Amino acid sequence: MPEIAVVAPSRTQNTLLAVLDDARVASRTLATATTDLKNRALAAIADAVEANAGRIIPANDLDLANGRENGLSDGLQDRLRLDQTRLTALADAVRQIAALADPVGENVRGQSLPNGLKLSEVRVPFGVVGVIYEARPNVTIDIAALALKSGNAVVLRGGSAAQNTNRVLVELIQESLARVGLPGESVQTIDEFGRDGAHQLMQARGYVDVLIPRGSAELISTVVAESTVPVIETGAGVVHVFLDESANPQWAVDIVANAKLQRPSVCNALETLLVHEAAAERLLPSVLGELRSSGVTIHGDERTRALFPDAVPATEEDWSTEYMSLDLSVRVVSGLDEALEHIRTYSTGHTESIVTNDLANTERFLAEVDSAVVMVNASTRFTDGGEFGFGAEVGISTQKLHARGPMGLSELTSTKWIVRGAGQVRG
Amino acid sequence: MPEIAVVAPSRTQNTLLAVLDDARVASRTLATATTDLKNRALAAIADAVEANAGRIIPANDLDLANGRENGLSDGLQDRLRLDQTRLTALADAVRQIAALADPVGENVRGQSLPNGLKLSEVRVPFGVVGVIYEARPNVTIDIAALALKSGNAVVLRGGSAAQNTNRVLVELIQESLARVGLPGESVQTIDEFGRDGAHQLMQARGYVDVLIPRGSAELISTVVAESTVPVIETGAGVVHVFLDESANPQWAVDIVANAKLQRPSVCNALETLLVHEAAAERLLPSVLGELRSSGVTIHGDERTRALFPDAVPATEEDWSTEYMSLDLSVRVVSGLDEALEHIRTYSTGHTESIVTNDLANTERFLAEVDSAVVMVNASTRFTDGGEFGFGAEVGISTQKLHARGPMGLSELTSTKWIVRGAGQVRG
Numbered sequence: 107m108p109e110i111a112v113v114a115p116s117r118t119q120n121t122l123l124a125v126l127d128d129a130r131v132a133s134r135t136l137a138t139a140t141t142d143l144k145n146r147a148l149a150a151i152a153d154a155v156e157a158n159a160g161r162i163i164p165a166n167d168l169d170l171a172n173g174r175e176n177g178l179s180d181g182l183q184d185r186l187r188l189d190q191t192r193l194t195a196l197a198d199a200v201r202q203i204a205a206l207a208d209p210v211g212e213n214v215r216g217q218s219l220p221n222g223l224k225l226s227e228v229r230v231p232f233g234v235v236g237v238i239y240e241a242r243p244n245v246t247i248d249i250a251a252l253a254l255k256s257g258n259a260v261v262l263r264g265g266s267a268a269q270n271t272n273r274v275l276v277e278l279i280q281e282s283l284a285r286v287g288l289p290g291e292s293v294q295t296i297d298e299f300g301r302d303g304a305h306q307l308m309q310a311r312g313y314v315d316v317l318i319p320r321g322s323a324e325l326i327s328t329v330v331a332e333s334t335v336p337v338i339e340t341g342a343g344v345v346h347v348f349l350d351e352s353a354n355p356q357w358a359v360d361i362v363a364n365a366k367l368q369r370p371s372v373c374n375a376l377e378t379l380l381v382h383e384a385a386a387e388r389l390l391p392s393v394l395g396e397l398r399s400s401g402v403t404i405h406g407d408e409r410t411r412a413l414f415p416d417a418v419p420a421t422e423e424d425w426s427t428e429y430m431s432l433d434l435s436v437r438v439v440s441g442l443d444e445a446l447e448h449i450r451t452y453s454t455g456h457t458e459s460i461v462t463n464d465l466a467n468t469e470r471f472l473a474e475v476d477s478a479v480v481m482v483n484a485s486t487r488f489t490d491g492g493e494f495g496f497g498a499e500v501g502i503s504t505q506k507l508h509a510r511g512p513m514g515l516s517e518l519t520s521t522k523w524i525v526r527g528a529g530q531v532r533g
Numbered sequence: 534m535p536e537i538a539v540v541a542p543s544r545t546q547n548t549l550l551a552v553l554d555d556a557r558v559a560s561r562t563l564a565t566a567t568t569d570l571k572n573r574a575l576a577a578i579a580d581a582v583e584a585n586a587g588r589i590i591p592a593n594d595l596d597l598a599n600g601r602e603n604g605l606s607d608g609l610q611d612r613l614r615l616d617q618t619r620l621t622a623l624a625d626a627v628r629q630i631a632a633l634a635d636p637v638g639e640n641v642r643g644q645s646l647p648n649g650l651k652l653s654e655v656r657v658p659f660g661v662v663g664v665i666y667e668a669r670p671n672v673t674i675d676i677a678a679l680a681l682k683s684g685n686a687v688v689l690r691g692g693s694a695a696q697n698t699n700r701v702l703v704e705l706i707q708e709s710l711a712r713v714g715l716p717g718e719s720v721q722t723i724d725e726f727g728r729d730g731a732h733q734l735m736q737a738r739g740y741v742d743v744l745i746p747r748g749s750a751e752l753i754s755t756v757v758a759e760s761t762v763p764v765i766e767t768g769a770g771v772v773h774v775f776l777d778e779s780a781n782p783q784w785a786v787d788i789v790a791n792a793k794l795q796r797p798s799v800c801n802a803l804e805t806l807l808v809h810e811a812a813a814e815r816l817l818p819s820v821l822g823e824l825r826s827s828g829v830t831i832h833g834d835e836r837t838r839a840l841f842p843d844a845v846p847a848t849e850e851d852w853s854t855e856y857m858s859l860d861l862s863v864r865v866v867s868g869l870d871e872a873l874e875h876i877r878t879y880s881t882g883h884t885e886s887i888v889t890n891d892l893a894n895t896e897r898f899l900a901e902v903d904s905a906v907v908m909v910n911a912s913t914r915f916t917d918g919g920e921f922g923f924g925a926e927v928g929i930s931t932q933k934l935h936a937r938g939p940m941g942l943s944e945l946t947s948t949k950w951i952v953r954g955a956g957q958v959r960g
Contacts, residue, residue, distance in 0.1 A: 138900055179587075217922065223911055225921065232933050259654030311757070315933050330738070332759050336934040355957035357932065364958035465915040472951050473565055476660065486652055493959065494652065494950075496645065506659050506947035508743050508935035519934035523921075524899050525886075527911030529784035531791035532920065 122299050125291075126234065126261060126313035133233045133259035143286060148204035148251055150282035152197040157162045157246060158278055159190050163268040166243065173241075173267050186241050196247045199498070201211045209516040210257045218383050224526040230259030230359040232315040236307050236368040238329055240321040241265030249320070250293045252498055256518040258345055261314065262295045265321075266494045269297045280333040308333035310518045315520070320501060337511070341504030343373035343456035345486045348471070349389050350462035351382040357483055358389050359459050363396050364485040365459070369512045371430045373455050373502060374489040378425060378435040380445045386413060386438045392423035394436065402432045409438035425452045442467050446474055451479060455504045457489040478504055478511040543862060545815040549726050549733045551716075552582055553661065553688060553740035559662045559716035560686035568635040570713060575631035577677055577709035579624040582674060585705055586617050592697040593670065600694050602667075613668045613695055618622060618700050623671055626925065627678045633924040636943040637684045651953040658684030658948045659742040665756055668692030673702045676747070677720045679925055683945035688741065689722045690731050692748075696724045714853045735760035742947070765940070768931030769855045770800035770883035773873040773896070775890035776816050778809040784910055789820050791912040792886070794827050798857045801884050801916040803851060807860040807872045813840060813865045821863065829859045836865035844847050852879045868895050873901055880904060882931045886914040905938040 108268060136144075156160070166188045173183050186437075209229050216226030231482045235258045239245045240510045253260035272295055275404055280290035296303040307314060311334045318338050319329035330337055347365055350359050367374035381390060390413055394404055404410070405424045406417035417436070424435045425448070439445045451459055460471040461479035479489045491499025496514030503509040508519040565572075593615045600610050608723055610805070615623075636656050643653030662685045666672045673691055680687035691699045699722055707717035723730040734741060738761045745765050746756035774792055776785050792803035808817060817840055821831055831837070831853045833844035844863070851862045852875070866872045876885055886908035887898040895909045906916045916939060918926025923941025930936040936944040 134901070134903075135902070163548065219922070220922070223915060227938075230903075334758050336763075336932060338934070354956065360956060360958050368959055474561070474659075476561075477948040477949065479952060481952040482954060483956055484952050485958040487959040488650060488952060488954075488957070489950075493646070495646070505763060507765070510947050511654075511950045517597075520937050523906040523916075523938045525906060525908040525911050525915060527909060527915075529781065529787060529910055529917070531787050532795055532913040532914040532917075 113253065122296055122303055123293055123313065125296055126310055128291040129234045129259040129294060130313065132291040134255045135289055136254065136259055136292055137231050137233070139257065139288065141210075143288065144208070144254055144257070144459070145204045147254055147283055147288050148284050148288045151247070151251065151279050151406045152200040152328050153195050154278040154282045155200065155275070156197040159193055161278070162188060162193065162271065162274050165274040169241075169268055176267070177242075177266060182241060182267070184407065186243065186271070186400065188271065192244070196244055196471055199204065200247060200251045203255050206255065206480070206515060208255065209519050213514070214521055219236045219373050220529060221358075221530050222409045223530050227521045228524055229516065230522050232520050233258065233515065234254045234314050235260045235518065236263070236317040236335065237261070238263045238304055238307065238317065238321075239265065240325060241267035243268050243271040243275060245320055246295075247279075248274050248498070249318075249500075250279050251407040252500055252515060252518060254292060256515045258518060260294075261307065262293070262297075263307055264297055266296065266297065266300070272297060281382050308335060311335050318500065325327075336510060337471070338501075338503060338517070339505045340501030340513075341456065342454050343375070343395055344377050344428050344452055345374060345456055346378045346380060346424060346449050346452045346453060346458045346459070347376055347486065348380040348439075348442075348449075348460045349382060349385055350383045350442065350460055350464060350467055350516070352463040352481075353382075353385060353389060353461040354463060355389055355392060359396055360462055361393050361459065361483070361485045362393050363400075365461070366397060366402060366434055367400050367486075368487050370432055373428070374433065375430065376486055377427065377429055377453065378437065378448075380437050380439050380448055381410075382442075382445075383409070383438050383440055386410075390414070390436075396432060401433070402434050405433060405435045407437040410435075410436045429453070433465050442470060446471070447475075449475055456480065457486040459484055459486050480504065534773070539858065545793065549723055549730055550740065552721055552723055553634050553737055554685040555689050556661045557720060557740065559718040559893065560658065562716055563681065563684045563686055563719055564637075564658050565612045566662070566715065568637075570715065570937045570951070571681055571684070572631045573713045574710055574715050575627050576683055577712050578674070578678065578706050579627040579631070579704070581705040582620055582627065582702070583799040585622040586620055588705070589615060589620065589701050592701040595697045596668075596695050603694070603695060605668075609668060609694070612953055613670065613698070615670055615698065619671070623674045626628055626676060630678045630682050630925045632958065633682065633753045635682065639943070641948055648957050650957050651734050654948045655951055657945065657949050659944050660685065661689045661741050662945065663690070663737070663741040663744040663762065663777060664688070665731055665734065665744065665746050665748075665752065666692065667752060668694035670695050670698040670702060673699050673722075675925070676745075676927075677703075679927055679945060681719060684943045685945060686719045686945060687721075688734065688779060689720070689724075690734055691722065693724065693727070698778075699724060732759065738762050749798060765928075765930060765944070766900065766932045767928030768808045768883065769879045769881050769938075770802070770931070771804050771853060771855050771879055771927075772801060772883055773805045773807060773876050773880060774803055774913065775807040775866075775869075775876075775885070776809060776812055776820070777869065777887055777891055778811045779890040779894075780809075780812060780814055780816060780888040781910075782819060784942045785816050786819050786823055788886065788888055788912045790823050790827070792859055792914055793824060793829060795912075795914050798860055800855070801913050802811060802857065803861065803913055804856055805864065805875075805879065807864050807866050807875055808837075809869075809872075810836070810865050810867055813837075817841070817863075822860060827859070829861050832860060832862045834864040834941055837863045855881070869897060873898070874918060876902055876904075883929065884908065884913040886911055886913050905929065
């Protein structure tokens with residue numbers, strides 16, 4: 107990779123650059139490791155996670171005790187907590203990743219040139235993947251498994267609140283790797299380097315091929331702003347559904363209810379409902395009635411509140427808020443153009459869906475909405491690596507570079523061009 | 534796209550954000566423009582460039598006069614200079630881009646899900662592409678044509694030494710766009726905002742979808758370091774050829790001569806020759822004889838200088854230098870492993886080639902060399918968008934994210950997922 111801003115590798119252990127250098131060396135073994143060997147490593151990791159509650163849970167209890175002392179919220183404590191059930195679920199997830207197809211070596215495209223040169227572009231691992239995330243120990247296992255399956259070494263910087271748990275999990279992973287003959291440095295944590303370690307990781311261009319932040323919008327924007335290493339960004343979802351004049355009333359009810367209620371806390375859940383003014387009176391009573399009976403708070407514009415006087419007045423802030431809760435913004439629009447304008451102004455480019463029976467409006471919506479996933483007559487909850495058939499999901503990219511939408515194993519790879527000749531030179 | 538670090542659009546012209554906002558509006562028209570319309574715009578631009586030497590050359594003379602006053606080197610003055618011959622060549626390049634296939638709308642992959650949802654991933658333009666480059670007016674036309682063909686609006690920040698030339702060229706482009714009914718704001722220059730403009734462009738995340746630096750390693754590393762907008766990096770080439778023990782002697786002579794001599798000043802030209810110790814005496818006399826008779830200065834290690842006493846001693850710096858001149862570093866290695874280690878240490882990941890008849894060594898070289906393009910028995914000069922059949926070339930990516938190797942029009946696109954349903958909800 108480019109030597110720009112790359113410091114000469116140091117071999118003295120206990121510096122972060124040395125950790126990254128060890129990851130680079132390990133990545134060479136992983137890059138050429140067979141699928142069978144990588145799958146054996148994943149099986150060993152799954153077994154170790156399941157069998158070592160006795161080592162994991164005491165460390166997790168320590169983190170939880172520290173968390174309580176430091177006033178960690180109940181929600182965050184719950185995300186931090188591991189028990190035997192959760193460990194078994196984690197192990198099963200790793201086994202599912204082992205069952206997925208190996209993206210490495212896939213022939214993406216190729217041709218023979220008139221001069222006889224044979225070109226092929228093949229998938230290769232990135233090399234060293236850095237991940238910065240929060241106090242969720244499941245991400246440690248999850249990401250390590252995804253990185254290994256795609257032939258990458260990974261350097262993990264988890265939330266300090268999970269430091270003891272993560273140390274034990276990484277020890278177990280490294281023991282499992284050693285058991286099958288892969289380098290333990292394939293998976294390393296840099297939690298011991300603290301805040302400075304995270305900053306060094308973001309600046310380690312040439313050592314780290316790609317950096318993936320997983321967590322809050324604040325974490326992601328910090329990494330985007332500070333990193334000189336290329337970043338794959340997983341963004342927030344201010345997700346819209348537009349009910350067009352010709353919307354099938356049952357589809358409108360089913361899709362809005364599913365998009366808002368099935369799992370309100372995730373990024374593909376509905377946050378803003380737009381309704382064609384000519385359909386508002388026909389559709390809103392049944393659509394919003396269903397939601398309110400499920401405890402959803404409606405934040406409505408004036409015309410919505412004319413139909414639902416008890417709706418909370420929607421503020422400018424509501425239109426750009428990812429509630430991740432039982433709240434929904436509702437706006438009556440004059441038609442498709444105003445719906446598209448609203449989406450352009452407030453969408454985060456994650457997922458938008460139109461419910462309609464009008465072909466022209468369908469094609470305009472699909473063409474003009476600039477989001478990772480654009481749907482017609484379907485629930486936004488389908489924007490998901492599992493639903494798309496990718497198996498495990500790295501995250502959902504709302505940026506346009508390298509990956510857009512649900513990211514599977516192949517989004518953790520790059521490509522390289524192989525050129526086979528017989529003495530050809532350029533004329 | 535993510536709202537992170539995005540300021541609300543200002544409509545007051547004469548601020549840079551307003552320029553970017555106009556580019557965003559124009560990009561919506563371009564995104565849905567037909568291939569025919571985009572090609573008509575390119576034809577109009579080609580004609581305008583060819584027909585308006587009377588407007589272009591006086592502005593170019595002014596830039597050249599300023600350049601001489603400011604001590605611009607002869608080489609840079611030559612890159613800055615435009616004459617009728619060069620204008621015709623530029624126009625022809627634009628016509629060639631018009632003749633290329635339109636990447637927009639290409640169906641990348643897709644499937645029908647068991648529940649009847651129809652998924653397809655289709656190519657879409659990035660939206661707004663920013664380009665920061667040096668005083669080479671040809672890049673202005675080149676990049677504008679590539680961006681338009683791929684449906685992108687483009688914001689150009691050229692070298693201040695070419696400011697007058699670029700202003701006229703962008704005027705001609707905007708007039709041509711207006712002539713076919715496309716928005717003039719599709720192609721804009723921000724030269725008038727000076728250094729601060731370049732910095733604002735790098736920070737305009739949410740306004741600019743991707744930033745492409747074109748020019749010196751210094752320029753590229755500055756953009757990489759300062760930009761919060763995703764960057765596609767085109768890197769330098771410290772390019773290696775390894776002559777294995779079994780190398781065909783004629784292929785060795787032909788490939789090394791072509792790679793070093795055909796165009797020494799470009800990034801795919803050979804910079805370091807590695808030779809198997811068992812083949813050095815057999816191959817080097819003819820290989821280096823040919824080069825020296827063409828005026829190449831050999832920078833050799835000790836063992837090379839044992840065979841060529843008049844070679845300049847190679848320093849540590851030579852191994853990591855992209856000469857772009859009639860200089861060549863030569864090192865005798867103990868075999869494939871030492872060659873791979875040398876390449877790992879000094880390569881910029883652009884292009885490496887092995888000359889061999891050994892199958893096992895071929896496969897190891899292709900698998901273990903971590904470069905954008907890895908070759909066997911071919912000249913490194915083939916790493917080129919034109920040679921690969923991409924037509925026009927945006928540049929050659931030496932990074933691993935989004936694009937690796939020669940970048941054509943499709944590397945100026947992103948994708949989005951289209952989901953067509955009939956009321957499906959997630960279970």
